[in-house]
Amino acid sequence: MEAVEAPRVHHQLMPDLVDIESGFASSEIKFLKTRGHNVTVFDISLGKAEVQAVKREMVDGLIYAASDSRKHGVAAGY
Structure with a gap:
């Protein structure tokens, strides 16, 4: 579940840009x-x-x- 905490990349065609979270290597x-x-x-x-x-x-x-710590949530089951 390491992927939940990993930095994100979002690519969008229009407008053509890539949003990258800090945490990726320069x-x-x-x-x-x-x-x-x-x-x-x-x-x-x-x-x-x-x-x-x-x-x-x-x-x-x-x-x-x-649960992603960016949202301050917790994983819970019922």
Whole structure:
């Protein structure tokens, strides 16, 4: 469930821009710019893209949940 806490990338065609959360290596951002992308980097704490996730393990049927800390939520089951 590490993906829930990972920095996000959002690409949009119109307008043509790439929003990247801080947390990516400057070399990765530079690479995108050299490829012609219009890159905007925003502070990861702004929480522009929150996610919640649930995973069911196929082997034992256990259910795992994760809540994005950007939204200050908690994973809970009932």
